Amino acid sequence: MTLSLVFEQILNGLQSGIMLFLMAAGLTLIFGVMGLINLAHGSLYMVGAFCAAAMAGWTGSFALGLVAALAGAAAAGALIELVVIRRLYARDHLDQVLATFALILIFSEGTRWVFGSFPLYLDVPEALSGPVSLPGGISYPLYRLAIIGVGLAVAAGLFWLIGQTRVGVRIRAGENDREMIAALGVDIDRLYTFVFALGAALAGLAGALVGAIQSVQVGMGEPVLILAFVVIVIGGIGSIKGALVGALLVGLTETLGSVFLPVFFKLFMAPAAATQAGASLSSMAIYILMAGVLVWKPSGLFGSRG
Template sequence: MSLILLIEQVLNGLQFGIMLFLMAAGLTLIFGVMGLINLAHGSLYMIGAFCAAAVAAATGSFLLGLVAALAGAAIAGALVELVVIRRLYAKDHLDQVLATFALILIFSEGTRWIFGSFPLFLDVPEFLSGPVTLPGGIEYPLYRLTLIAVGLAVALGLWMLISRTRLGVQIRAGENDREMIAALGIDIARLYTIVFALGAALAGLAGALVGAIQSVQVGMGEPVLILAFVVIVIGGIGSIKGALVGAILVGLTDTLGGIFLPEILKLFLDPSTATSVGSSLASMAIYILMAAVLILRPAGLFGARA
């Protein structure tokens, strides 16, 4: 395997991990602050992708599509929190799982009713299309590099929001002792709505950005949701830093495992068997990684509590 191919795959894994981070960051905020298991988070990812595709097709502007994705997912998230989620905080986690699973079905059928069953396509904007030449003569798609840069910028912005602003102080306090901050006069219901809308907006942004790489279709959020839960378990519940590190680890493990494991097994097995077994092991690699992390650090890499 050439060095150029290796670097390209590392960049692919980094890009995949950064997109997982945008999903996992909102999910870990919601779970960490509210203690809520939100299975409908993937549906908000789907809503962002459909909003971006519809607005970009109508206006011809990819940037307006991104704005629509952020706004549409945030509004949908706020409405879900106000109408449904607010009634679940005092309920058992099983009730939360059942209610948010019902939301998945509602959002999926509602999206199919509005947009139809056929996938939509979101084109990469012209100013981000084509490859860019990196040091060493490596050519890599400019759009994928932009996704990495956007994800890292969002991570920096979230860190500044959580650590340097009054809202961030309230979020951190709500994660540690929600009864105390309510007693101090903080409107906990308003805080929960803001956090849920912020998490939904991040999921919508991820859906819109990924929508230019793959087709936008009903149900696209569920596979990503599973990986996002893996990310927050590895990184630690409630930790933005953990979500970033966990997402990058998952992205690199998934991408590099699919490349290296079949090649390594070819040293011991015939090519067809090595490819089959290697692909199977690669699909299991991230879950093996999660199990190893939980054995060594049950609260996750940066989790404060299990």
């Protein structure tokens, strides 16, 4: 095991964590502001990936693909908020779960009907293709570094939006006392639609960026959704800072665990058994992390008790 390998896997963990942050940021905003459990958030991730792949395949422009992903996912989010979600705010969480699970099925079959059952592929833009040399003689894909940079820029933009703008004030107020801001004249329905569309756009952006690394296919959002829920539980529901820290912790834990736990077990176990034990424990590591955080802070790292 070399130092360059460790550094490379740390970068992989950061890239994975940044993608989880884009998913979890929208999810934690929606849950924190609206009190809504949205299982269809992974479907919006899938919509963004398919919109990007289709637009990039049609125009040959990766940038236009990203624009299509943002616009398509935001439009889909605003539409389902207006048509379906708006009727669920006053309902029990079980009703929200059932309704948004139905949306998963609708989105999956609708996507299959529009794009077909075969995976689509989104090529890495030529300007970001190939590796880049880093200090220490490390060669790392430029596109993955670009993903980290984009994710950090989006995080900075979200911190500015939530903390420094009038819209952010309304979002934070809506999280704390939605009845009061409605009484003060804020259009709560329009605010909810904006927050839902913003969360959907972030999920769509994540899907588009990941689509250039893996294939774009129906159902690709559900595994990521599970990890996003883990992230917001660790970070604290409604906290953008918590979503960022939780996503980085989950990304690093999952990536480093899958690589280095088998190596650790090989020190005192047979190679085949060590590989199996390491793979099993690495898949459990993020849930062990979540359990440890909840024992220490039941509201999450940056969650508020309420």
